[in-house]
Structures are given as structure tokens and as C-alpha cells.
Amino acid sequence: LIQPPFTEEHEELRASVRGFLDRELAPCAQEWEREEWFPNEVFVKLAAQGLLGLKYPTEYGGQGGDYLHEAILVEELSRIGSGGTAAGIGAHNNIATPPIWKFGTEEHKQRYLVPAIRGEKIGALGITEPDAGSDVAALRTSATRVDGGWVVNGEKTYITNGVRADFIVTAVKTTAEGGHRGISFLIIERGDGVSSSKLRKLGWHASDTATISLEDVFVPEENLLGGLHEGFKLIMANFQWERLAMALGAVGAMRMAYERTAQYARDRLAFGRPLSKHQAIRHKLADLATTAYVARCVTYDALRRFHEGQEPIKEVTMAKLMTQRASYELMDACLQIHGGLGYMGEHWAQRAARDARLGPIGGGSDEIMREILGRLEGL
Amino acid sequence: MATAEVLKPDHQAKRKHFIFTDEHEALRESIRSFVLKELTPHAEKWEETTFPNSVFTRMGELGFLGLDKPEAYGGQGGDYFTAIVLGEEMTKSNSGGLAMGVAVHTDMAMPPIVAFGTEEQKLQWVVPAIKGEKILCIGITEPDAGSDVKGIKTRAVKDGSDYVINGSKTYITNGHRADVIVLVTKTGEEEFTLFLVPMDAPGVIREKKLEKLGMHASDTALLAFQDVRVPESAVLGEVGKGFYHIMWELQGERLISAAGCVAGAQRTFERTLQYAMERKAFGRAIGHFQVIRHKFAEMATKIESARQMTYVTAWRFANGEYPVREISMAKLHASRVAVEVADECIQIHGGAGYMKEYGVERAWRDARLNRIGAGTDEIMLDVIGRSYGL
Numbered sequence: 182l183i184q185p186p187f188t189e190e191h192e193e194l195r196a197s198v199r200g201f202l203d204r205e206l207a208p209c210a211q212e213w214e215r216e217e218w219f220p221n222e223v224f225v226k227l228a229a230q231g232l233l234g235l236k237y238p239t240e241y242g243g244q245g246g247d248y249l250h251e252a253i254l255v256e257e258l259s260r261i262g263s264g265g266t267a268a269g270i271g272a273h274n275n276i277a278t279p280p281i282w283k284f285g286t287e288e289h290k291q292r293y294l295v296p297a298i299r300g301e302k303i304g305a306l307g308i309t310e311p312d313a314g315s316d317v318a319a320l321r322t323s324a325t326r327v328d329g330g331w332v333v334n335g336e337k338t339y340i341t342n343g344v345r346a347d348f349i350v351t352a353v354k355t356t357a358e359g360g361h362r363g364i365s366f367l368i369i370e371r372g373d374g375v376s377s378s379k380l381r382k383l384g385w386h387a388s389d390t391a392t393i394s395l396e397d398v399f400v401p402e403e404n405l406l407g408g409l410h411e412g413f414k415l416i417m418a419n420f421q422w423e424r425l426a427m428a429l430g431a432v433g434a435m436r437m438a439y440e441r442t443a444q445y446a447r448d449r450l451a452f453g454r455p456l457s458k459h460q461a462i463r464h465k466l467a468d469l470a471t472t473a474y475v476a477r478c479v480t481y482d483a484l485r486r487f488h489e490g491q492e493p494i495k496e497v498t499m500a501k502l503m504t505q506r507a508s509y510e511l512m513d514a515c516l517q518i519h520g521g522l523g524y525m526g527e528h529w530a531q532r533a534a535r536d537a538r539l540g541p542i543g544g545g546s547d548e549i550m551r552e553i554l555g556r557l558e559g560l
Numbered sequence: 561m562a563t564a565e566v567l568k569p570d571h572q573a574k575r576k577h578f579i580f581t582d583e584h585e586a587l588r589e590s591i592r593s594f595v596l597k598e599l600t601p602h603a604e605k606w607e608e609t610t611f612p613n614s615v616f617t618r619m620g621e622l623g624f625l626g627l628d629k630p631e632a633y634g635g636q637g638g639d640y641f642t643a644i645v646l647g648e649e650m651t652k653s654n655s656g657g658l659a660m661g662v663a664v665h666t667d668m669a670m671p672p673i674v675a676f677g678t679e680e681q682k683l684q685w686v687v688p689a690i691k692g693e694k695i696l697c698i699g700i701t702e703p704d705a706g707s708d709v710k711g712i713k714t715r716a717v718k719d720g721s722d723y724v725i726n727g728s729k730t731y732i733t734n735g736h737r738a739d740v741i742v743l744v745t746k747t748g749e750e751e752f753t754l755f756l757v758p759m760d761a762p763g764v765i766r767e768k769k770l771e772k773l774g775m776h777a778s779d780t781a782l783l784a785f786q787d788v789r790v791p792e793s794a795v796l797g798e799v800g801k802g803f804y805h806i807m808w809e810l811q812g813e814r815l816i817s818a819a820g821c822v823a824g825a826q827r828t829f830e831r832t833l834q835y836a837m838e839r840k841a842f843g844r845a846i847g848h849f850q851v852i853r854h855k856f857a858e859m860a861t862k863i864e865s866a867r868q869m870t871y872v873t874a875w876r877f878a879n880g881e882y883p884v885r886e887i888s889m890a891k892l893h894a895s896r897v898a899v900e901v902a903d904e905c906i907q908i909h910g911g912a913g914y915m916k917e918y919g920v921e922r923a924w925r926d927a928r929l930n931r932i933g934a935g936t937d938e939i940m941l942d943v944i945g946r947s948y949g950l
Contacts, residue, residue, distance in 0.1 A: 309911065319842075339915075381916040383925070517936070521933070525773075527771060531773040547907070548907075
């Protein structure tokens with residue numbers, strides 16, 4: 182039952198990743214959710230298995246694989262029972278380090294990518310601001326030119342790994358004019374003037390999503406990532422993978438939720454027979470299985486195109502839009518099938534629904550996906 | 561008289577529904593000002609700690625716990641709509657758990673005692689409950705019997721002139737704070753009987769406090785009953801008629817909960833409307849984007865449909881009809897609308913909607929219970945479908 186673009190080799194990796202996550206992460210997931218924090222050692226543990234560098238070249242300590250290998254990890258992480266933990270690892274692997282790999286100088290790679298792959302430095306990506314979410318051109322965090330670098334002032338919010346990150350790949354305005362054209366990226370290390378405050382959220386409890394304020398933070402010249410005023414290109418470059426990763430996370434989570442709910446429906450008796458023998462529930466589950474499969478097909482198709490080097494913006498956008506809403510709705514239906522039990526604090530279904538609810542908002546909201554698709558369709 | 565030419569839409573007009581009189585509106589004002597002054601400011605804190613019992617005594621003092629209960633027992637002797645008004649205004653507390661805790665006391669546990677209780681039982685429990693000095697809860701659901709009420713296993717066995725009760729109940733709102741429980745038991749193969757069991761009776765064990773997705777301000781208990789001995793006088797209503805008593809009780813409660821859903825959805829709608837006027841993206845207030853405008857239009861239409869359905873059904877119920885089909889429809893529709901509206905409001909808030917600070921995510925977590933509690937969506941659909949002989 183191997184579905185392209187994955188091959189037998191990938192499925193072996195999947196089995197080993199799943200085994201590792203089941204042993205090392207899944208048993209702690211509930212505790213981390215409760216504590217609203219997962220320990221930093223998780224990064225070290227993952228690094229020891231090579232899981233922070235699957236797609237990166239061996240010369241930087243990576244495994245020399247590609248996005249398909251990374252895709253396996255993303256899917257499997259969605260099964261551990263803590264969206265917040267998966268999000269923290271995902272932010273490091275899928276949004277913070279890729280720009281350094283793609284746009285960084287050799288020095289950037291040695292200073293940030295190599296230790297990130299070893300789990301010694303944790304990364305975050307800082308774009309969103311209190312007054313600039315979907316509307317990236319409204320960013321206000323400013324970088325003022327000074328001798329030897331920049332001085333940065335501003336505030337970033339909803340930053341995953343925002344408390345624990347050692348470095349933040351940060352979007353700043355390097356010129357006051359020009360909207361999109363005035364944005365650059367700086368790699369900002371935690372230090373003087375950088376302070377974080379954790380946010381409490383509907384879901385993703387184990388993630389340290391934070392507001393980061395930057396007050397007169399000096400950033401040396403050499404920490405400019407990519408071209409000056411060319412930050413928008415960098416933002417756009419990684420969106421495709423970030424969105425694919427979100428779609429893959431939903432695919433993994435949906436499959437697992439369906440399986441567990443179907444099992445519950447077989448076991449739970451009501452009115453003298455299993456829930457699954459009540460037609461309405463059986464049909465509901467049939468719909469859920471179909472949704473989970475459609476989501477997988479749409480996502481794998483976009484992944485294949487992406488892997489082949491096409492620039493499948495339309496397919497990726499559609500996959501992101503379709504899977505995030507579908508995942509939330511599927512989790513909500515699983516909660517409903519579990520009845521009162523699903524509403525209880527320790528139950529996975531309510532946690533999964535809360536975690537899935539971020540999907541239609543984060544990484545570009547549903548509304549933004551539709552705007553992109555509208556433009557791509559020439560509307 | 562105005563002619564068509566000069567008639568302009570008046571969206572600001574105060575819309576009083578025909579089921580409410582000026583007295584109801586005056587009552588609404590007084591409940592609202594109490595809620596906003598004495599409850600809403602504590603909502604955040606009570607999410608962490610659950611609300612204090614003093615809410616009951618305070619509401620008892622103000623006469624809000626017996627609005628539609630007979631004056632003979634300390635109630636206000638008002639009509640069914642006064643209970644609807646209370647259910648609606650309690651949502652202004654921004655705390656679903658608080659509203660639920662009070663509603664279980666006034667609209668779920670108290671009505672069967674008033675309707676089926678002996679004079680002695682009413683004096684013992686209803687009088688102090690209306691004063692807020694005794695707190696009530698009701699025990700139907702069990703770990704292995706939720707929607708399938710007839711599948712309950714808690715048994716009451718006759719022993720001389722007493723009954724001995726064994727079993728367990730779960731998801732019991734007010735279960736930790738209550739003084740007495742209206743307990744549904746089996747007294748025979750297909751025979752159900754209600755009991756009023758004091759919560760301090762030997763053998764009543766308050767197991768753990770249950771954590772939930774939402775309704776954090778309410779206390780929800782798992783209870784065990786081990787050889788709990790009660791006298792015959794603890795039977796509520798008729799032996800063997802417990803199932804009918806409970807089904808009757810649920811009807812009135814479902815409508816009040818539907819009204820609460822509508823009012824809660826309206827409140828979340830209004831807060832989000834405010835946000836959409838203020839929040840700017842791409843150079844304008846987000847409410848001015850067509851897609852967002854249409855989201856509001858959809859929500860408003862859903863809320864209005866649920867409101868009218870609930871009010872009209874309440875009017876029939878209050879006039880002596882027993883419209884179980886329409887009550888089930890109203891409960892189903894209003895619960896869904898409340899959840900859908902809260903979800904859409906999260907979406908309109910974007911990242912802020914996902915953060916606890918804005919309170920919209922809590923509206924969703926709280927509202928979500930309504931599609932499960934007091935009869936799930938699926939049970940409502942079953943009741944409606946069966947009402948057509950299917």
C-alpha cells in the first residue's frame with residue numbers, strides 16, 4: 182500500500198521514524214500539553230537520529246535526503262498526540278532553517294544551520310506582527326542602518342519557538358517606502374533587547390508561541406540573509422514548503438484520528454449494539470475515511486510536483502486550503518462521535534480538534550489561499 | 561401613515577419579540593446589569609478556579625433562581641419566558657460554565673422536584689434552592705450509558721422500607737458542590753425511578769473533578785454510589801415513571817439551552833463585528849471585504865433563524881403544548897448555529913482568534929458542549945425522524 186511519490190525506501194524510513202517517535206515522544210505528549218512546554222532536549226534527541234537534517238547535505242551534518250524524507254517526518258510527527266510539539270519541531274525544520282540553507286552564506290550555514298541540525302541551536306521564523314498578519318506589506322519592524330550593521334525595533338507575534346529560539350530569522354523593513362520592496366531578513370540572536378512573552382492559545386499547548394519585542398537590537402552586517410530589500414522573495418520562496426508541510430501534517434493526523442475513532446465506534450455499545458452498527462455513524466465514518474483519503478491524494482500530488490521541481494503554487498495552495506479545513510472538520514466529527522467522552526480534558530479528540538483549528542489560520546489563512554487561487558485563476 | 565416611498569430600513573430599532581412583555585424587558589435589564597456588574601468581571605478568574613457558591617446565594621437574594629417557580633416556595637411565580645430571559649442574559653457573563661452551573665440548578669434539577677415532588681420534598685429542597693442556600697444537580701449519564709439512557713446500570717433495590725443504591729454517574733454538572741442529586745436509577749428490568757439523594761449520604765463518593773474542552777468555570781464530577789441507603793420518602797415522583805419524568809424535564813431545559821445558544825452566538829457576533837470594524841488589512845477595515853461582510857450576513861441569518869425557531873417553540877410550550885419535535889429541532893439548530901458562529905468568529909479574528917486573550921476561542925470551546933450535552937445532535941435527529949413514524 183505504498184502511495185507515490187513515496188517508495189519502499191521511504192516506507193522503511195517511516196517505520197523507523199514512527200518507532201522512534203512512539204517510544205520517545207508520544208508517551209510524554211500529554212504531559213507536555215499540560216505543562217504547555219516540551220523540553221529542549223527533544224531537539225537533541227531528534228538530532229541524534231538525524232531527524233533535524235533529513236533534507237540537508239551531509240557536509241552540514243544532514244542526511245543528504247530530500248523533501249520526501251522530510252515529508253515522512255512531518256506526517257509522523259502529527260501522530261504523536263501533541264500538535265504543539267510537532268509545531269515547534271516543524272518551525273525549526275520547515276520554516277526557520279530552510280531560508281538559511283537556501284539564501285545563507287557559507288558562514289551563515291556554519292554558524293546557524295550546522296548547530297541547528299545538531300539540535301544545539303533552535304530556530305524560529307519571525308514575520309507576523311500585531312498589525313500585520315495576512316497583510317505582509319504592512320510590516321513595521323524597522324532596521325536602521327548604523328555603523329557595522331542595523332538597529333532593529335519592533336514587535337513580532339505568534340512566533341512558534343518564540344521563547345526557546347536561539348536565533349530568529351526575522352523580516353524587517355530596511356527602507357520606509359515600498360511595501361513589499363522594503364523588506365529584508367536578518368538573523369537575530371537572542372541577546373540584549375530581545376524579549377519574549379508566551380501566548381496562551383486554543384490549541385498547540387506544548388508550543389511556546391510568543392510575542393517577541395525587539396528594542397534597539399544591534400544586528401551585525403553579516404547577519405543579513407539574502408539580498409538587501411529582497412526579503413519578500415525569501416518569504417515567498419519558503420511558503421510553498423511551509424504550506425505543503427501543513428498539508429502533510431493534516432494528512433497524518435486525519436488518518437490516525439479516523440482509525441482511532443473507527444475503533445472506538447466498533448467497541449462502544451449504545452442501544453445494544455456497537456456505534457458502528459448505527460447507520461448514521463457508519464456513514465459518518467465512511468465520509469471521514471473518504472475525506473482523509475482525498476486530502477492525502479491532493480497533498481501527495483502537490484508534493485510530487487514540488488519534489489520534481491515544478492513550481493506547483495496552485496496545487497500547493499489548494500492542498501493547504503483543502504486539508505486544513507477538512508482536518509478541523511474531521512477532528513470535530515471525531516469529537517462528536519466520542520460524545521461526552523470526547524469533550525473531556527484528557528481526551529485526544531478534543532485536543533486534536535483544538536490543534537487542527539490553527540490550520541485554517543496559520544501559514545496563510547484560508548482567505549489568503551483563496552485570494553492566491555483567485556489570482557492564479559485569472560479572476 | 562407612512563407610504564412605501566418614505567419607508568426606510570430601520571436597523572437600529574429596538575426589536576422586542578412578541579413573546580416578551582414590558583415586564584420581561586424590565587426583568588432582562590435587571591438581570592443584565594447584575595450579570596455585567598457582578599459576574600462578568602470575574603469570568604477570567606473563574607475559568608481557572610470554577611465559580612464560587614456565593615453566586616447562588618447572591619442570585620437567590622435577588623430572586624433570580626426561582627423566576628418561573630411558584631411563589632408558595634419562594635419563587636417569583638413568573639411564566640416560562642422569564643426562565644428564557646435568564647438563560648439569555650446569563651451568557652453576558654462570558655462564561656459558559658457559570659451559565660451552565662446555574663441552569664442545571666434552575667432548569668434541569670429543580671423542575672422535576674417542583675412538578676413531581678411531595679410537599680415535604682419541596683419544602684426540604686426547592687425552598688432553599690430558590691434562596692441559593694442549597695445547590696442541586698442531576699444524575700442521568702453513566703460511563704457506559706450516555707445517549708442510551710435506558711442502558712443505565714445504577715440500581716435502587718428495595719430493602720425493607722428503604723432503598724439501597726449502587727452505581728456511578730458521570731459528567732455531572734455541580735457534582736462537587738451540590739447538596740442533593742436528582743438521581744435516575746433502575747428499579748426493575750425496564751423500570752426507572754428518580755430519587756432525591758443528599759450528597760452527604762454515606763456511600764456517595766465524589767470522585768475526580770473532570771477536565772473539559774470548555775465550560776471551565778463549572779465543576780463536573782464523576783460520582784460513585786456504594787450501598788447508599790435512602791428512605792422510601794426519597795423517591796421523586798412515581799416509582800417506575802422516572803424515564804417519563806426525565807424526558808419531560810429535558811424538554812423545557814432544551815429550549816432554555818437553545819435560547820442560551822442564540823444569545824451566546826449573538827454576543828460573539830457583536831464582539832467580532834466590533835473587531836472587524838477596527839482591524840485593518842490591506843488598507844481597510846476587514847469588515848469591508850466582501851467575503852467577510854458575507855460571513856457576517858450568513859451568521860446573522862443563522863442566528864435569526866435559530867432565535868425565531870426557539871421563541872415560537874417556547875411560546876407553544878408555554879401555552880401548554882408539548883411540541884417535542886420542534887423543541888428537538890430548536891435544540892439541534894441553535895446548538896449548531898452557536899458552534900458555527902463561534903468558529904467563524906475565530907476565523908475572522910485570524911491569529912488573534914486562536915489566542916485565549918480575545919475570548920473567542922473560549923466561546924467556541926463552551927458552545928461545543930451544546931452539540932453533545934442534554935441530548936446529542938444525533939439523538940435530536942433520531943427524535944425528529946421518529947416523530948414522522950420513521
